[in-house]
Amino acid sequence: MLNKWEGIILKSIPYGEAxxxxxxxxxxxGKMTAMARGAKKPASRLAAVTQNFTHGYFLIRTGRGMGTLEQGDPIDSMRHIREDLEATAYASYVVELIDKLTDDLDQRANVFGLLQAALHAINEGYDPEAISLFVEWKMLPVAGVHPVLHQCANCGATEGEFAFSFQExxxxxxxxxxxxxxxxxITPTQLRLIRTFYTVPIEQVGSLTxxxxxxxxxxxxxxxxxxxxxxxxxxxxxxxxxLERTPELFPKRENPEKKDD
Known part of the structure; x- marks a missing residue:
């Protein structure tokens, strides 16, 4: 069966000579693996569209076993991500985390939306470290972890001073x-940030610094x-x-108008 699906390349591994x-x-x-025949050849029509992070429409033939990628039509090549070391590093973390926490053909609409929003935000120049934090917090339920962040995990109280418990x-x-x-x-500001990371869609946050x-x-x-x-x-x-041990490699990100505290 030939299917046209919108997707994002999580990883691309050389196989054989071509x-x-x-x-x-x-x-x-959801997630799937497909063979892209001839994609290693520079002149192949699949060479560009099979690069990591590429967002596009893909024609994938499915049947028994691994699918076959027949054609790709890029929507966004994520050029900034591939040209910027910091953006590449954090985008790679985002896609590997999502890859590790999802199974083939396990369709979760919220995961695709999160992946798309995160990569596009990084590609548009938003702080990639902050974007990766959003993904980490939002992927916890996919990992089977459901933190209690709307009330006290022990008594259910919603008012008072709060702390974070790894035990609970x-x-x-x-x-x-x-x-x-x-x-x-934790401070009240940290509490609000944790809830924001866990519940608010990336595209609704804006340029939070x-x-x-x-x-x-x-x-x-x-x-x-x-x-x-x-x-x-x-x-x-x-x-x-x-990389984080060598921050001098990256330009400082300053925005005095929008700070977390």
Whole structure:
């Protein structure tokens, strides 16, 4: 059966002398793997459309076993992502995280929308580190983790001082602090940011600029949850950690009109 689907290339792996095996996350059918014959040849009509991060329409022939990519019509090649080291690093993290947490043909409309919004935001020059944080928080339910962020995870209270508990995977109010001796105290601003990352669509946030310390704090929280609850290991995360130890490689992002606090 020949299908025309909108999709985004998550990864493209050389296969043999001339072919590629591509993983595409499609809007209509979820994630799938397809053979792109001849795509390694520079003159191939599939060469450009099978590059990582490419958003386009794909003609994929399906049947038993792996599908075959017959044709591609690009919507956006994500040129900025491929030309900017920082953008490439964070976009690679986003697509690897989504790839690891989803199964073939497991159709989740919200995942495609999240992937599309994240890559387009990075490609348009928004802070890629902040965008990757949005993806990490929003992918937690796909990983089977459902943090309690609308109330106290122990008593259900919605008012008071709150802290984050890895034991409860969510917020604890000040009345319940004693239930977890290792909880992380948070400010009201941090609480609002966590809820924003988890619930608000990327395209509705705009050019939110976060201080480095805020991003590091938010990253520590969500990655500890992933480490303790999922056990997944990402190659792109190790590369990001290396890049983050050399911030002089990247230009400083400053926007005094929009700060997180």
């Amino acid at each position: 072919n590629k095996i591509v993983t595409v996350y499609t809007r209509e059918a 995977i969510g917020f604890l109010c000040h009345r319940c602090f004693s239930t977890d001796p290792y909880l992380i105290r 976060l201080k480095r310390a805020t991003k590091q704090f938010m990253k520590k929280l969500v990655r500890t949850v992933y480490d303790e609850q999922t056990g997944i290991r990402l190659k792109s995360r190790a590369f990001l950690d290396q």
